Amino acid sequence: MSDSNTKRTAATKRAKNARLHELLRDEKAFAEAISRFGTAEMILAGQTLEAEAEIKAVMERHAAKMERTRLEKEELFDAIEDYARRHRKMLFKSDAKATTINGHEIAFRTGNPTVTTAKGTTQKAVLIALLEHDNADWADQFVRWKESLDKESILGQWNAETGTWKTEGEGLADLGVEIEQVERFHLKTARALGDAVTTSGGASAVA
Numbered sequence: 001m002s003d004s005n006t007k008r009t010a011a012t013k014r015a016k017n018a019r020l021h022e023l024l025r026d027e028k029a030f031a032e033a034i035s036r037f038g039t040a041e042m043i044l045a046g047q048t049l050e051a052e053a054e055i056k057a058v059m060e061r062h063a064a065k066m067e068r069t070r071l072e073k074e075e076l077f078d079a080i081e082d083y084a085r086r087h088r089k090m091l092f093k094s095d096a097k098a099t100t101i102n103g104h105e106i107a108f109r110t111g112n113p114t115v116t117t118a119k120g121t122t123q124k125a126v127l128i129a130l131l132e133h134d135n136a137d138w139a140d141q142f143v144r145w146k147e148s149l150d151k152e153s154i155l156g157q158w159n160a161e162t163g164t165w166k167t168e169g170e171g172l173a174d175l176g177v178e179i180e181q182v183e184r185f186h187l188k189t190a191r192a193l194g195d196a197v198t199t200s201g202g203a204s205a206v207a
Contacts, residue, residue, distance in 0.1 A: 038189035080106065155179070 024030050084091055084106055091106075092099050098107035117123055131139050157169025158179050165173060 034187065034189075037187060038191060041189050042191055084108075 024033055088108075091101075092108075097109070098105055100106075117126055127143065130142050133139065154169070154172060154177060157166045157172065158164075159166055160181075
């Protein structure tokens with residue numbers, strides 16, 4: 001990030017904090033804001049249900065004719081492809097794979113090569129065969145080895161209570177490994193307490 005972008009981001013953050021500080025000046029305003037938040041949550045839930053009901057009604061009203069059109073389109077495509085394959089030499093000049101009819105293009109496109117397995121064979125079986133092949137180089141050449149951090153083992157070397165590394169994991173920090181624990185702020189409205197809906201935000205801390 002450039003210096004100018006960093007300055008703009010910092011200025012935006014300061015402006016936001018100033019607005020938040022101005023919005024809630026004292027404990028009374030703080031308590032009222034929580035109540036307003038709960039009201040806004042209920043209003044939004046109602047608005048969402050209303051919108052979803054309207055969308056559902058519109059979709060149901062058009063569903064039948066949309067399905068008829070979809071089936072017609074699907075059948076026409078299959079018929080056009082069948083005809084094009086049966087009359088390929090007549091429709092396509094020489095070795096051409098595309099032609100235009102009534103302003104519409106029809107074409108045969110060759111996809112990229114893909115690896116698959118023969119009928120009756122699975123990728124797992126091929127993988128095992130490559131790993132056990134007499135030519136040991138085949139495993140390195142044709143098998144993709146995924147290297148990744150064993151995060152569970154790393155976390156096993158971290159003492160969450162003290163926020164320090166255990167003896168065997170002390171050198172991990174020197175390699176650039178960090179343990180991050182996130183503290184989130186939760187606001188559960190009176191309504192949410194009844195249906196276990198929680199709204200949260202967060203800030204992180206890095207060890």
